[in-house]
Amino acid sequence: MRRLKLMATRVEQRQRTEARILTAARRLFGEHGFDRTTIRAIATEAGSDPGLVMRYFGSKEKLFAQAAAIPADGPIEGSPKQIAQQLTAALTDKLADEPAAALAALRAMFSYPEAAEEVRAAMTSQQRQVAAHLPGDDAVLRSGVIGALTLGLVISRHLVRLDGLDASPEELIAVVGPLIEELTTGA
């Protein structure tokens, strides 16, 4: 083994660098949005080079697509009350920590059309699943309101940092949970 302990094999090195770039990209896209985040800034934060970022990810748009993929929620099924519980649990997660990738997508959504489509697709898909299991002829509308409420809460807490929403996730759920249950059952 001629290799020093600080060195690594090429594939390891490549993976590490790509990972560092992706992490930096998520953080910066999430903090400043798509347009205000430059390839140069990402490269600097990752301790790398703009040219390398381009070679590894092809373009700024492709890098964003990889960095800002929205993690899908689990499947939705069961009775309205069970669905309410699943939605509430998912919301608790979203309120608890700040998923950098989703934040990047959310922040970019309003200035970068592709990101808007990403968010739209994620919300529409979930909404359809939910609506299919709800009673009442306004099920689609009610599930849409659930989506809007969720979106508003996440944005208000993580992006706007609205006063009053900086409570613990449990306190928030104590207030919002009943609303969601009401929306699912249609009372």
Next chain:
Amino acid sequence: MRRLKLMATRVEQRQRTEARILTAARRLFGEHGFDRTTIRAIATEAGSDPGLVMRYFGSKEKLFAQAAAIPADGPIEGSPKQIAQQLTAALTDKLADEPAAALAALRAMFSYPEAAEEVRAAMTSQQRQVAAHLPGDDAVLRSGVIGALTLGLVISRHLVRLDGLDASPEELIAVVGPLIEELTTGA
């Protein structure tokens, strides 16, 4: 009167041109956000010239500040139920038409810090007013949720154009109204 009927006095001409620029700015800022809207595009849409836009408004940021001012809602007062009614009425307006200025502020909010502060200020001010009139020791939290719900609905309807929220304002209010009343009274 030497002046032709198509011509106008200087102040008239100036006011007209400024108005055309502001209208164009609102539309483009609202549609594409702050960064992706160029002074050149605004000038072209207004049938004017970039240099003129600069001379009249000083800078792109100042133009945005004038174009994207958020109209304040009326004062909030009365019993919780009255407040719920006032909030619901204000929400109906926001859902009915698309106020170009507010949309511009909303869309820019996530990539342009000054716009975020504008939205934050508007929401915080309203939230404080509301919370002061609500019962319960979680009044601040509940009024925050009202703000988040409102924000989520406006964004989902006008910016994301989520399926299911394209109902008439009355249908939407029929679903959301009870939630707001519940949040104000604290049931």
Next chain:
DNA sequence: CGATTCAGTCTACAAGTGTTGACTGAACGG
């Protein structure tokens, strides 16, 4: 070991940006 691949660096370019300043002609005020 010798040839090749490839991670990483550096420089340069073409396009687009906000912004400035000079210029033109018509409206204005005395």
Next chain:
DNA sequence: CCGTTCAGTCAACACTTGTAGACTGAATCG
């Protein structure tokens, strides 16, 4: 009527951006 003001136009600037390509040296492989 003449000098001044000012709306509107045009061309250029300084700068930043994404991106491409040449180059270097170490890891890889037969």
